[in-house]
Amino acid sequence: MRYVSTRGQAPARDFEGVLLAGLAEDGGLFMPETWPELSAAEWRALRGRPYAEVAAHLMARFTGESLPEAKLLELANRAYAGFGSAATAPLVQLEPQLFALELFHGPTLAFKDMAMQMLGQLFDHVLARRGERVTIVGATSGDTGSAAIEACRDRAAIDVLILHPEGRTSEVQRRQMTTVLSPNIHNIAVQGSFDDCQDLVKAMFTDAPFRQEMQLSAVNSINWARIAAQVPYYAYAALALGAPDRPVAVAVPTGNFGNVLAAWVARRMGLPIERLIIGANRNDILARFLSGNDMSMQEVAPSLSPSMDIQVSSNFERLLFELLGRDAQATASTMQRFRAEGRMPVPDAAWKQATRLIQGFTVSDEATLEEIRRLHRDCGYLADPHTAIGIAAGRAHLPDDKGIPVIVAATAHPAKFPDAVEKATGFRPPLPPRMADLYDREERFAVLPNDLGQIEAAVRGHVRRNTGA
Ligand SMILES: Cc1ncc(COP(=O)(O)O)c(C=O)c1O
Ligand SMILES: N[C@@H](CCOP(=O)(O)O)C(=O)O
Numbered sequence: 001m002r003y004v005s006t007r008g009q010a011p012a013r014d015f016e017g018v019l020l021a022g023l024a025e026d027g028g029l030f031m032p033e034t035w036p037e038l039s040a041a042e043w044r045a046l047r048g049r050p051y052a053e054v055a056a057h058l059m060a061r062f063t064g065e066s067l068p069e070a071k072l073l074e075l076a077n078r079a080y081a082g083f084g085s086a087a088t089a090p091l092v093q094l095e096p097q098l099f100a101l102e103l104f105h106g107p108t109l110a111f112k113d114m115a116m117q118m119l120g121q122l123f124d125h126v127l128a129r130r131g132e133r134v135t136i137v138g139a140t141s142g143d144t145g146s147a148a149i150e151a152c153r154d155r156a157a158i159d160v161l162i163l164h165p166e167g168r169t170s171e172v173q174r175r176q177m178t179t180v181l182s183p184n185i186h187n188i189a190v191q192g193s194f195d196d197c198q199d200l201v202k203a204m205f206t207d208a209p210f211r212q213e214m215q216l217s218a219v220n221s222i223n224w225a226r227i228a229a230q231v232p233y234y235a236y237a238a239l240a241l242g243a244p245d246r247p248v249a250v251a252v253p254t255g256n257f258g259n260v261l262a263a264w265v266a267r268r269m270g271l272p273i274e275r276l277i278i279g280a281n282r283n284d285i286l287a288r289f290l291s292g293n294d295m296s297m298q299e300v301a302p303s304l305s306p307s308m309d310i311q312v313s314s315n316f317e318r319l320l321f322e323l324l325g326r327d328a329q330a331t332a333s334t335m336q337r338f339r340a341e342g343r344m345p346v347p348d349a350a351w352k353q354a355t356r357l358i359q360g361f362t363v364s365d366e367a368t369l370e371e372i373r374r375l376h377r378d379c380g381y382l383a384d385p386h387t388a389i390g391i392a393a394g395r396a397h398l399p400d401d402k403g404i405p406v407i408v409a410a411t412a413h414p415a416k417f418p419d420a421v422e423k424a425t426g427f428r429p430p431l432p433p434r435m436a437d438l439y440d441r442e443e444r445f446a447v448l449p450n451d452l453g454q455i456e457a458a459v460r461g462h463v464r465r466n467t468g469a
Pocket of ligand 1: 110111142143144221253254255256257258259260307308386387411412
């Protein structure tokens with residue numbers, strides 16, 4: 001399998017090259033040159049199989065010969081062994097047609113563990129075989145950072161530097177990152193928003209000499225390997241509900257558009273996902289795009305669902321590439337105009353094509369609290385604010401539905417956002433016993449301005465110290 005850049009100016013790579021490169025050299029995102037598709041019989045054969053087997057089988061369609069299914073299965077078994085649910089990603093029925101796909105049973109209690117634990121295994125395997133090392137730079141609004149840190153801590157061949165927006169994550173999220181004192185882990189609180197952090201990461205990747213010198217790699221969903229590892233859980237859930245012989249819809253609380261893109265990919269591989277539904281908080285650029293072709297940037301505003309306080313949704317570029325018929329030149333110029341003018345000029349035909357499949361809903365903070373309250377009262381279910389937005393969006397879609405089940409991505413454990421949950425229900429969800437002393441642990445992080453030079457200097461300093469260079 002070969003991968004091409006959405007902007008058409010970077011060399012094509014294989015899966016391993018894409019895993020290590022992260023972002024393409026031209027600033028674009030890697031996409032498979034062709035889409036693998038499974039027949040109905042192949043999907044049926046995956047029904048009832050353990051999660052690791054489904055993951056290995058589907059990921060093998062993206063990796064090619066250097067990482068065959070048997071090797072992926074070995075890595076997947078290791079990746080998911082420590083999850084707190086035997087099902088890895090259990091499906092909980094909330095209403096006759098509505099199901100929560102719980103993706104938060106990994107070590108850091110958010111859906112990021114589903115892919116990141118697998119990425120950690122992939123990096124270990126590939127770097128050991130090649131005798132190489134990498135410097136991972138990542139941006140987080142709270143969950144990617146801790147998942148990446150947990151997956152890569154104490155590795156000799158990996159340095160990890162995570163940028164988070166100062167004061168804009170929940171305290172649990174921040175502490176999950178900053179209390180990991182392993183020598184290869186470094187946290188930087190950036191005086192800015194998540195979008196600023198993400199822009200800094202992308203700027204480091206497009207600074208060719210720096211990228212080369214540091215051997216940069218990515219763990220954000222700009223890295224195709226992240227998306228590939230997020231596809232299997234949609235298949236796992238849809239198969240449990242009768243796919244490929246019964247269609248499903250999928251609802252996803254959305255920020256950087258990676259999680260919903262993975263569902264789009266599952267559909268492209270032949271899974272009968274009839275509708276994709278996205279829920280947004282007040283940072284609702286994607287919902288505004290879907291309702292009126294208005295992809296215009298606004299200031300990032302803090303909300304009760306901080307992980308989704310995002311305006312520039314990186315993975316939208318991958319969908320745009322498809323909507324524009326894989327025209328890399330048109331994709332590049334559309335993205336350039338978006339960055340220059342703050343508004344993305346999506347042709348009407350492409351927009352209409354998107355709206356035929358994807359529906360968007362904005363859920364305010366008040367409506368989020370009401371949804372958490374309602375779920376607790378009526379279903380005995382405790383949802384975190386992000387999951388509540390997904391469920392609210394899924395429920396808003398139900399009247400349009402033809403009776404097909406809606407799978408909602410439940411993206412975080414309620415204990416990660418205890419203040420919002422307590423405000424809605426009066427109940428403060430406790431952290432699992434292994435994290436009970438989180439508030440007493442020592443924290444270590446630097447605070448830096450939104451300045452590329454200073455961030456690059458910090459990265460260089462940490463990597464030199466770790467490698468003794
Ligand atoms: C808990 C949670 N829910 C939802 C999202 C949004 O997911 P995505 O950025 O893939 O759209 C995030 C951040 O990625 C998150 O951490
Ligand atoms: N919500 C994310 C933001 C980064 O998203 P990613 O999927 O691109 O890693 C976070 O929690 O950090």
